Amino acid sequence: MFLKLFKRCWISPVQAQTKLRQNGFVGPATSFPLGNFSDIKKLNIALVMAEKRKSSTIINHDIHSIALPHFALWQQQYGKVFVYWLGIEPFVYVADPEFLSVMSKGVLAKSWGKPNVLKKDREPMFGNGLVMVEGDDWTRHRHMITPAFPPLNLKAYHLAAFWISRKPKELGKEIDSLLLSIINERKRSLVEGDDHHDLLGSLLKAEKGEFTASEIVDECKTFFFAGVETTALALTWTFMLLAIHPEWQDTLRDEIRQVIGDSEIEYKKLAGLKKMSWVMNEVLRLYPSAPNAQRQARRDIEVNGRVIPNGTNIWIDVVAMHHDVELWGDDVNEFKPERFDGDLHGGCKNKMGFMPFGFGGRMCIGRNMGFMEYKIPFSLVLSRFEISFSPRLSPFNKACVFP
Numbered sequence: 026m027f028l029k030l031f032k033r034c035w036i037s038p039v040q041a042q043t044k045l046r047q048n049g050f051v052g053p054a055t056s057f058p059l060g061n062f063s064d065i066k067k068l069n070i071a072l073v074m075a076e077k078r079k080s081s082t083i084i085n086h087d088i089h090s091i092a093l094p095h096f097a098l099w100q101q102q103y104g105k106v107f108v109y110w111l112g113i114e115p116f117v118y119v120a121d122p123e124f125l126s127v128m129s130k131g132v133l134a135k136s137w138g139k140p141n142v143l144k145k146d147r148e149p150m151f152g153n154g155l156v157m158v159e160g161d162d163w164t165r166h167r168h169m170i171t172p173a174f175p176p177l178n179l180k181a182y183h184l185a186a187f188w189i190s191r192k193p194k195e196l197g198k199e200i201d202s203l204l205l206s207i208i209n210e211r212k213r214s215l216v217e218g219d220d221h222h223d224l225l226g227s228l229l230k231a232e233k234g235e236f237t238a239s240e241i242v243d244e245c246k247t248f249f250f251a252g253v254e255t256t257a258l259a260l261t262w263t264f265m266l267l268a269i270h271p272e273w274q275d276t277l278r279d280e281i282r283q284v285i286g287d288s289e290i291e292y293k294k295l296a297g298l299k300k301m302s303w304v305m306n307e308v309l310r311l312y313p314s315a316p317n318a319q320r321q322a323r324r325d326i327e328v329n330g331r332v333i334p335n336g337t338n339i340w341i342d343v344v345a346m347h348h349d350v351e352l353w354g355d356d357v358n359e360f361k362p363e364r365f366d367g368d369l370h371g372g373c374k375n376k377m378g379f380m381p382f383g384f385g386g387r388m389c390i391g392r393n394m395g396f397m398e399y400k401i402p403f404s405l406v407l408s409r410f411e412i413s414f415s416p417r418l419s420p421f422n423k424a425c426v427f428p
């Protein structure tokens with residue numbers, strides 16, 4: 026037992042560090058057993074103090090050094106790819122789309138892991154749903170769930186909002202049993218021929234006996250936690266940005282009038298709201314709801330002759346890439362939705378430099394639904410209200426980037 030613990034906590038990390046160094050991956054000095062935790066904490070506290078001393082009300086979209094001061098500092102010192110440690114776990118930090126592109130080509134989506142060290146915290150929210158599942162199970166889940174997400178053909182999914190305000194751990198069992206009762210009720214009504222055209226209905230029809238009840242529970246939790254906060258945040262940042270840019274409010278109001286008119290919003294018409302899509306993309310560029318993507322190597326991975334050892338975690342800093350002047354040019358921190366006119370990547374010099382929905386085969390399965398959930402409330406609000414600005418703003422990072 027003691028030997029096992031010694032190997033896990035001391036020998037394996039030392040071996041990992043040696044291998045990473047031999048392959049040219051270096052980074053800030055680390056200490057046992059916290060790794061770089063205390064540096065991260067200190068840098069964040071220093072930043073909060075500095076922000077408090079400032080009295081400026083000027084809005085600055087250059088948020089990387091504000092939301093993630095430790096990464097901004099380490100990037101200056103070690104470049105766009107380096108190693109840092111969370112406790113005894115090594116993380117290769119990546120903010121270089123070229124490196125990411127080569128790394129991603131060399132590994133199948135099902136062969137990536139998700140960092141073991143983060144799994145315990147995420148268990149109550151995602152269970153073993155699509156966000157966390159790995160290997161052949163991921164292929165099976167993704168394959169079965171994909172038909173439930175046809176482009177722009179989904180109606181809302183109903184889950185209780187009270188979840189948001191509760192602590193994840195104490196909620197786990199409560200959510201599971203609530204969902205199980207909803208699922209059983211739905212299964213009964215499906216047998217009686219009562220068809221529901223929503224996400225759960227599609228999932229149950231796709232089931233064909235291959236998903237267990239607990240797998241469906243986990244997928245429902247996953248859709249809720251992966252889909253609600255991300256879209257809600259995109260809308261929140263949008264309202265802030267449009268308050269600063271009333272000319273875009275006018276542009277979008279005109280577009281809504283032309284595409285939707287005075288009638289009720291039809292799903293089919295949403296694709297016609299093109300300028301609204303540019304705005305959503307630009308909002309997700311400046312304030313990505315998912316500020317990072319994570320992977321864990323399940324075997325040695327070679328990238329341009331350097332080996333990322335099996336077991337290494339990989340932390341892709343999306344905020345950094347979306348604010349990189351070398352990728353976007355001098356106007357990188359300006360709100361310019363027109364950069365997406367006719368260009369899905371907004372003119373970014375490297376396609377992997379714009380990734381609000383992740384990358385590779387594990388890219389967000391709900392992105393079309395996200396666009397729909399964004400466009401409907403946005404159109405309703407904008408066609409009825411003018412949005413104006415409250416000048417108190419200080420973005421912070423806590424799993425997502427919050428206003």
Ligand code: HEM
Binds near residue numbers: 256259315319388398
């Ligand atoms: C603005 C809205 C959204 C944003 C910005 C967003 C972003 C993301 C990102 C960054 C990932 C990780 C991809 C990766 O690791 O490469 C992801 C995965 C995922 N998202 Fe979304 N998402 C949004 C909406 C939704 C919605 C509406 C749903 C479902 C109802 C959803 C369900 C999922 C699922 C299930 C995964 C895991 C996919 C897999 O690993 O195979 N997302 N999303």
